[in-house]
Amino acid sequence: MKVQIHSKKLVKPFTPTPSNLNHHNLSFIDELAPKMYAPVILYYPCPENVTDKDLFSSTCLLELETSLSKTLVQFYPLAGRYNKHLQLVDCNDKGVEFVEATVDCHLHEVLPHGERSDPQFLNKFIPCEVLITDEAMHPLLAIQVTVFKCGGFAIGVCISHRIADAATLSMFLQAWGTTAKLNKNGNQQESIQKIFPCFDAAVYFPKRGLPHLNFGIFTSSGCKIVTRRFSFDNKAISTLRANILPGTGQTSKLQMVIAVIWKALLGAEKLKDEHARATHIMQPVNLRDKLTTPFLHKHFFGNLCILASVPMMAAENREIPDLAIQLSSSVKGSIEGWAKMMSLGKDDPLLKNMISSTVNYYMISSWSRFPFYETDFGWGKPVWASSVYFPCKNMVLLMDNKKGDGFEAWVSLDEADMNIFEQDFNIKAFST
Numbered sequence: 181m182k183v184q185i186h187s188k189k190l191v192k193p194f195t196p197t198p199s200n201l202n203h204h205n206l207s208f209i210d211e212l213a214p215k216m217y218a219p220v221i222l223y224y225p226c227p228e229n230v231t232d233k234d235l236f237s238s239t240c241l242l243e244l245e246t247s248l249s250k251t252l253v254q255f256y257p258l259a260g261r262y263n264k265h266l267q268l269v270d271c272n273d274k275g276v277e278f279v280e281a282t283v284d285c286h287l288h289e290v291l292p293h294g295e296r297s298d299p300q301f302l303n304k305f306i307p308c309e310v311l312i313t314d315e316a317m318h319p320l321l322a323i324q325v326t327v328f329k330c331g332g333f334a335i336g337v338c339i340s341h342r343i344a345d346a347a348t349l350s351m352f353l354q355a356w357g358t359t360a361k362l363n364k365n366g367n368q369q370e371s372i373q374k375i376f377p378c379f380d381a382a383v384y385f386p387k388r389g390l391p392h393l394n395f396g397i398f399t400s401s402g403c404k405i406v407t408r409r410f411s412f413d414n415k416a417i418s419t420l421r422a423n424i425l426p427g428t429g430q431t432s433k434l435q436m437v438i439a440v441i442w443k444a445l446l447g448a449e450k451l452k453d454e455h456a457r458a459t460h461i462m463q464p465v466n467l468r469d470k471l472t473t474p475f476l477h478k479h480f481f482g483n484l485c486i487l488a489s490v491p492m493m494a495a496e497n498r499e500i501p502d503l504a505i506q507l508s509s510s511v512k513g514s515i516e517g518w519a520k521m522m523s524l525g526k527d528d529p530l531l532k533n534m535i536s537s538t539v540n541y542y543m544i545s546s547w548s549r550f551p552f553y554e555t556d557f558g559w560g561k562p563v564w565a566s567s568v569y570f571p572c573k574n575m576v577l578l579m580d581n582k583k584g585d586g587f588e589a590w591v592s593l594d595e596a597d598m599n600i601f602e603q604d605f606n607i608k609a610f611s612t
Contacts, residue, residue, distance in 0.1 A: 181296060183283045183304040183326060190275030190319075191245055193252040193259050197271050204257040204269035207385035209483045210343055211267065212393045215314055216572075217322070217338035218349055219306045220547075222555055222562040225287055226331030233331030240333065241280055241325060244557065247360035248323070252276060255352055255377060257481070258321040262342055264314040267387055269343060277322040279307045287332035291564050292411065292588075299407040299590065300569040306336035311571060314342055321352075345483045347466055350550035351375060360557040381482040384474045393487075397543050397574050403594045407569040408602060410611040412437050414585035420610050424500050431504045434548055434578065435511075437587050438463075439504035441576055444604035445542055446492065448597050457540045461490040463511060464545050470515050488514035491539075500606070544576040553582060 230236045252259045260271040283304070289296045290305075303310075307324035320340040327333045339349045355375040362374075417433050425436055442461055449459065464485040468476045476484055488510040492498070498506075552565035567577050567590040577590040589611070593601060601607065 181283065181285045181289075181301075183281050185279060185281045187280045188307075189278050191248050191252070191259075191278045192273050192275040193256055194249040195253055197253075197256040197259070197273050201256060202271050204260065204271055204343070204379060205382040206267055206269070206343065206387050207381040207482055207484075208388045208390055209381070209385055209485065211387055211390040213341045213343075213345075213483045214392055216311050216341050217306075217308060218341050218344065218346055219310060219336065219338045219568050220349060220353075220552060221302060221305050221334050221336045221566045221568065222353075222552065223287060223291065223334050223564040223566070224332055224557075224560065224562055227559055230331060236331055237327045237333065240557075240559065241327075243360055243364060244325060244335075245278060247363050247557070248276065248278065248356060250363070251352070251356045251359045254355065254375070255481075257343060257379070258339070258352070260320060261316050262314050262318070262320060262340065263316065267389070269320065275319070277307055277319040279322070279324040281324055281326040283326050283328055285328060286330045287328045287334075287563075288330075290334070292409070297409075299409060299567070302566055303568045305334045306338050306568055308338050310338075310568065312340075320344075341483070343482060345464075345466075345485050346545075346547045346550055347468060347478070347484065348377075348481050350547075350552060351377060351479060351481070353555045354551060357555045357557050364558040375479060377479050377481040378477070379481050381476075381480055381484060384476075397541055397572050403573060405571050405573055405592055406595050406598050407590060407592045408598060409567075410441075410589045410591060410602075410607065411581065412440075412587045412589065412611050413581065414583070416610040416612075417586060424606075425504060431508055434546055434587065435504050435507045436500075437578065437589065438507055438544055438546075438576075439500045440606050440610060441544065441589060441591070442503050442507070442542075443498075443500050444601050444607045445574075447604055448593075448600040449540060451600050452597065457538055459492045459540045459542060461492070461507070461510075462541060462543045463488040463490070463507070464543075465511055465514055467515075467518070471519055473519070486514055486518050540574065542574045542576065543572075544578070546578045548578055548580050548587060550580075553580065553584070 226233055256271050257269045259273050259275050260269045261274050263270050288294055305326050307322040312318055320343060322338045324336040325333055358374055420436055465488050467484045468478050468480055490506055490510045553561055570592040572592050573594050575592040578587045581588055
């Protein structure tokens with residue numbers, strides 16, 4: 181199977197960015213973000229009423245490009261370039277990379293349970309490598325539209341984590357879809373509400389010249405990293421709650437699944453080395469709609485996440501219910517602690533980058549509840565929203581499934597660790 185690139189271009193905002201908006205300042209949370217892209221791929225089938233698939237594809241590509249240009253007027257920093265010396269975005273309208281491609285297979289072959297659904301193959305549907313450096317030639321947003329033989333297509337989007345998180349990525353996609361539908365249907369859809377991002381994060385969290393946090397996760401040096409997708413459906417989660425987590429009604433579905441994954445990671449660590457190191461689970465927590473001072477509504481642009489850290493000593497042997505409760509308490513405590521520190525003008529201890537070589541760090545990030553499956557450009561919603569192969573060790577990304585009642589966990593580990601992890605009793609019992 182081969183993906184062929186047909187064109188690459190830079191799409192600029194439909195109207196030039198005003199000179200008074202030529203700089204976008206980073207917040208200190210942006211400064212801590214990893215030097216990488218945050219990718220997502222959305223998959224769309226060809227509508228059943230389409231008779232000319234080539235015409236449909238070419239029309240969609242034109243509509244996507246035009247609506248992208250118009251969306252960038254509101255999301256103008258994404259068309260700029262990061263200046264790492266000044267630690268700001270030069271909003272110079274250099275443009276967003278837009279790639280058009282085809283692949284010689286059908287859409288169903290890459291969907292879950294398809295012949296080509298291997299995470300590493302899915303990277304062919306994104307326009308750039310996940311791990312990058314903050315150089316001026318790198319676009320802050322890159323998009324690839326790949327057309328399948330059946331007329332369906334995949335839209336792979338990579339946004340720079342230097343200036344944006346998953347919530348910002350989702351917000352941009354919703355705005356892009358809204359613009360595309362308005363362009364296509366004109367005033368027939370006046371009920372559609374446009375999204376206007378807020379760029380004031382740096383006002384509340386001004387930059388401090390901090391280095392990005394490095395837990396030894398965002399690297400693949402010295403080991404072979406593999407990524408596997410594990411699906412936890414609603415039936416499995418219900419069984420998990422009934423059989424293993426009875427009496428934990430306050431624990432969310434998400435924290436239950438993370439607890440199962442954490443337990444398996446701990447088991448792999450101990451099987452690999454009887455003198456296993458202590459572990460820390462790091463959970464990014466979205467601050468939007470969770471703080472009262474300052475209040476950050478859902479359309480704030482940038483990185484607005486804090487890390488909830490859960491330590492575990494090597495000698496400890498906790499069961500899944502305890503882990504689930506500990507995870508939930510950590511998230512709640514982190515939000516309350518952050519709010520208190522902000523009110524007192526103090527720093528989060530993590531800002532001091534107190535990383536220990538004697539600790540094994542795992543990043544478990546949730547993109548649940550971000551409306552990727554609602555991204556509609558005028559020809560329907562995606563049948564799948566996927567992650568990709570991440571060349572990062574000890575990283576887990578959770579996304580909603582299509583039904584919205586379960587999760588897909590994209591787990592990236594050293595190959596030796598993965599061989600142990602996927603044989604864990606609970607991973608085999610509750611995931612597919």
